[in-house]
Amino acid sequence: MKTRVKSKALEAFVEAAETIVNPQLKKWIEQGGKVMGYFCCYAPEEVITAAGMVPFRVRATGSTSTELADAYLTNINCSFCRHAFNMGLRGDYDFLEAVVWLNNCDHIRRIYDNWRRKVGTPLAHMMSLPKLTTDKQVGWWREELAILKEALEKHLGITITNEKLRRAIKTHNETRRLLRQLYELRRKDNPPITGADTLAVVIASTAMPREQFNKMLAELLDELKGAEVTKDYKYRLMLVSSILDDPKYVKVIEDLGGLVVTDSMCFGSRMFWADVDEKAKDPLDALARYYIQVKPACPRMFGGFLQRSKFVMDMVKEFKVDGIIGLRMVFCDLWAGELFMQEKDLQTASIPVLHMDREYLMAGTIGQARTRVQAFMESIGGER
Amino acid sequence: MTGRSMNDKCLQKLVQERDMLGMMVETFTKTSTGIDLHYVPTKAFVDHHNEIIRRYISGEPFITSYFCCAPEIYTAMDLPWNTFLTPAFTGAITPTFHDEIDASGKMFTGMDLCTIIRLAGYYVEEDLVPPPTAVIAMIHPCDGINVVHQVMAKNEKWNKIPVFGADPPYWEDERSYEYYADELKKMVEFLQKHTGLPLDTSRLREVIKESNKQITLWQEWNDLRRAVPCPHGGGMGLEMFGEATTVHTGMPVGTAWMKDVIADAESLVRQGKGAVPKERIRLFWFDILSLGLTLELFPWLEQEWGAVVAMEMFGYSPYTQIDTSTEDSMFRGLAVRALHEVPMIRQARGVADLFLTDIERIVKDWKIDCVVYPGYMGHKDGSGSAGLMREKCRELGVPFLYIGMDLFDDRYTTLDELKDKFSKFFTSMGMG
Numbered sequence: 001m002k003t004r005v006k007s008k009a010l011e012a013f014v015e016a017a018e019t020i021v022n023p024q025l026k027k028w029i030e031q032g033g034k035v036m037g038y039f040c041c042y043a044p045e046e047v048i049t050a051a052g053m054v055p056f057r058v059r060a061t062g063s064t065s066t067e068l069a070d071a072y073l074t075n076i077n078c079s080f081c082r083h084a085f086n087m088g089l090r091g092d093y094d095f096l097e098a099v100v101w102l103n104n105c106d107h108i109r110r111i112y113d114n115w116r117r118k119v120g121t122p123l124a125h126m127m128s129l130p131k132l133t134t135d136k137q138v139g140w141w142r143e144e145l146a147i148l149k150e151a152l153e154k155h156l157g158i159t160i161t162n163e164k165l166r167r168a169i170k171t172h173n174e175t176r177r178l179l180r181q182l183y184e185l186r187r188k189d190n191p192p193i194t195g196a197d198t199l200a201v202v203i204a205s206t207a208m209p210r211e212q213f214n215k216m217l218a219e220l221l222d223e224l225k226g227a228e229v230t231k232d233y234k235y236r237l238m239l240v241s242s243i244l245d246d247p248k249y250v251k252v253i254e255d256l257g258g259l260v261v262t263d264s265m266c267f268g269s270r271m272f273w274a275d276v277d278e279k280a281k282d283p284l285d286a287l288a289r290y291y292i293q294v295k296p297a298c299p300r301m302f303g304g305f306l307q308r309s310k311f312v313m314d315m316v317k318e319f320k321v322d323g324i325i326g327l328r329m330v331f332c333d334l335w336a337g338e339l340f341m342q343e344k345d346l347q348t349a350s351i352p353v354l355h356m357d358r359e360y361l362m363a364g365t366i367g368q369a370r371t372r373v374q375a376f377m378e379s380i381g382g383e384r
Numbered sequence: 385m386t387g388r389s390m391n392d393k394c395l396q397k398l399v400q401e402r403d404m405l406g407m408m409v410e411t412f413t414k415t416s417t418g419i420d421l422h423y424v425p426t427k428a429f430v431d432h433h434n435e436i437i438r439r440y441i442s443g444e445p446f447i448t449s450y451f452c453c454a455p456e457i458y459t460a461m462d463l464p465w466n467t468f469l470t471p472a473f474t475g476a477i478t479p480t481f482h483d484e485i486d487a488s489g490k491m492f493t494g495m496d497l498c499t500i501i502r503l504a505g506y507y508v509e510e511d512l513v514p515p516p517t518a519v520i521a522m523i524h525p526c527d528g529i530n531v532v533h534q535v536m537a538k539n540e541k542w543n544k545i546p547v548f549g550a551d552p553p554y555w556e557d558e559r560s561y562e563y564y565a566d567e568l569k570k571m572v573e574f575l576q577k578h579t580g581l582p583l584d585t586s587r588l589r590e591v592i593k594e595s596n597k598q599i600t601l602w603q604e605w606n607d608l609r610r611a612v613p614c615p616h617g618g619g620m621g622l623e624m625f626g627e628a629t630t631v632h633t634g635m636p637v638g639t640a641w642m643k644d645v646i647a648d649a650e651s652l653v654r655q656g657k658g659a660v661p662k663e664r665i666r667l668f669w670f671d672i673l674s675l676g677l678t679l680e681l682f683p684w685l686e687q688e689w690g691a692v693v694a695m696e697m698f699g700y701s702p703y704t705q706i707d708t709s710t711e712d713s714m715f716r717g718l719a720v721r722a723l724h725e726v727p728m729i730r731q732a733r734g735v736a737d738l739f740l741t742d743i744e745r746i747v748k749d750w751k752i753d754c755v756v757y758p759g760y761m762g763h764k765d766g767s768g769s770a771g772l773m774r775e776k777c778r779e780l781g782v783p784f785l786y787i788g789m790d791l792f793d794d795r796y797t798t799l800d801e802l803k804d805k806f807s808k809f810f811t812s813m814g815m816g
């Protein structure tokens with residue numbers, strides 16, 4: 001039986017993951033605060049924070065249909081994108097002052113084209129994210145950051161000083177540091193928090209005013225000290241995936257007896273496994289380097305597979321992982337290739353692996369997933 | 385001695401494709417104007433395949449690359465290049481094609497990954513592509529191509545082959561062109577290093593000048609296609625593209641063929657003869673073309689509906705002339721071409737606006753009666769622009785058909801289903 005420690009902070013995080021506008025964000029908006037949406041963890045949250053806005057990673061939590069979006073996108077577009085755009089069209093994202101996109105994948109980049117024409121967000125900004133990771137690309141990305149900064153300054157009538165950027169970097173590094181501490185606790189034999197709840201915390205970190213989030217997470221970390229709530233699981237699992245923003249999906253896996261102890265996900269470790277250099281002379285330089293060269297890469301970055309594979313292998317060792325579940329959103333080409341390559345490496349290393357396709361809404365694929373996860377765990381054998 | 389021979393498994397597909405094309409070459413006949421329109425481009429592919437086979441066996445350099453990676457440079461370096469994507473295009477004449485598609489689907493997590501990409505990955509994994517001296521990876525305009533090059537670089541047989549991918553910016557502006565021109569210069573350094581072949585600037589200038597001529601001729605030919613009836617249908621657009629950007633880029637033999645095609649078109653226009661005897665509908669086919677389409681669907685559209693493909697994505701030639709005055713101007717021009725002008729890359733790589741402006745231009749200039757966006761299952765970005773395209777067509781007052789098909793796997797949407805869709809569409813629009 002997995003339970004949850006009694007914690008107000010954790011309850012708030014779970015609520016944040018289940019809603020779009022959580023109470024903390026609502027309060028911020030009511031007090032006149034602005035919010036800027038983004039779609040991918042390569043988006044430079046720090047610049048948004050330095051502009052005085054709360055960065056909010058767009059999800060489609062609570063969406064049940066795509067009827068409005070279907071007039072623009074088609075059934076071969078990733079269901080996350082269809083639901084998120086549908087919510088934009090419905091007005092669920094009217095609270096956003098601005099949204100930033102990157103050319104991260106073929107689906108999301110087209111949301112930009114549609115959104116800027118069809119959803120009335122005051123500022124829709126696109127950035128050109130390189131696919132290579134040499135110093136030349138760091139230079140390009142720095143320019144893109146400067147263009148974003150200028151666009152925000154112009155739009156909001158403000159100046160984003162280096163000081164503000166430095167402060168924002170500190171705040172976001174603090175979020176990263178705290179999230180890593182949370183993951184540290186999951187290395188234990190009996191972690192004090194489940195994978196589903198951890199995902200809720202990570203999601204909340206992209207949806208709340210950050211300083212407030214940091215305070216709450218620090219509280220939660222205190223509350224988790226010495227707690228052991230996950231004793232009777234059979235296997236320690238790792239998730240490898242693109243966007244997975246539904247803790248209930250993880251709960252289904254955990255209810256079958258596997259405890260998710262770590263991940264390589266973009267609502268997960270890839271967001272916070274490294275820090276931005278706080279000592280760098282030029283904060284934009286530091287940010288550019290972080291996003292292009294330091295942050296654990298995603299498959300859309302060309303030529304980084306070995307590094308990504310090592311990241312997964314290291315996690316397996318550090319978190320004593322018994323098996324990996326790789327998840328791919330149907331129609332996602334980037335992850336089709338990634339999971340194919342990864343399977344080879346994992347098989348060579350004799351690490352059990354299960355790859356599954358999923359749709360954004362759990363209802364579509366969860367029944368089959370349940371059966372496959374069950375069979376997978378049986379195949380791992382040798383319960384702990 | 386390389387220890388390589390004609391019997392090597394990796395040559396199988398290339399030989400198979402060469403032989404199929406060779407058989408086609410034998411069957412071509414001259415048009416009423418006395419020109420054999422298809423001989424030169426098809427024979428060029430046969431010769432190209434032979435040259436790749438020869439180089440593979442002898443160990444002489446050849447590379448893997450694409451039409452959108454500045455092929456003018458390869459011509460200038462006398463460096464043949466092989467695109468491992470072609471088997472998908474000629475699959476319709478390959479007996480084992482369906483089995484290969486199915487096997488590729490089992491290899492990757494699913495069948496929804498672009499069929500060309502899936503097949504290409506499968507061919508590499510199955511050792512059915514001759515490993516080149518070096519790979520110029522294409523990492524745009526879609527996720528699929530980025531992915532397959534990563535798969536390729538990881539393959540046990542290919543992971544020692546040097547790879548270069550030019551980093552593509554998302555914009556079309558001076559900053560991006562400059563950035564990409566520098567990437568192309570890096571590509572040249574890479575090629576010189578790994579193939580041992582030099583790039584001579586004056587030779588590059590000569591090739592680009594010839595290629596500029598080809599672009600002019602291509603545009604002249606397209607101007608002739610504005611005529612009603614349209615002298616040449618969709619298949620020719622693909623061949624024109626092939627000559628200008630693949631097999632004969634910047635080569636006088638391609639230029640000469642283009643002149644012949646123009647002469648043929650001119651003569652037909654003068655006589656008031658169209659590609660379709662009784663032209664009733666002028667289509668804009670806004671996607672890639674496969675041999676299967678040109679052999680089966682297009683002839684049916686012509687016969688049944690009097691529908692001619694008056695313009696297609698790959699036949700459209702919105703190119704500008706490259707300034708050959710300096711080395712920098714040439715690289716800048718090649719960057720503009722590679723990012724902003726070559727078909728598909730032009731529309732798919734950056735923001736969706738070019739899908740819309742191209743529709744507008746083509747509908748007006750080529751007197752298009754309907755725009756067909758096939759909704760190829762591999763083109764996720766295009767499908768993500770389908771609604772905007774539909775709106776643009778509505779604004780222009782021209783019917784828009786979105787199909788949802790696999791341009792290569794004829795089981796995805798069968799020929800009969802396609803015919804049915806077209807018939808219903810034409811009927812409901814009161815066309816034909």
Ligand code: SF4
Nearest residue numbers: 040041104242266298
């Ligand atoms: S999978 Fe990669 S590209 Fe897609 S949203 Fe996540 S980090 Fe961004």
Ligand code: SF4
Nearest residue numbers: 078105107242329332
């Ligand atoms: S899951 Fe894949 S296709 Fe969907 S948004 Fe993320 S990267 Fe794009």
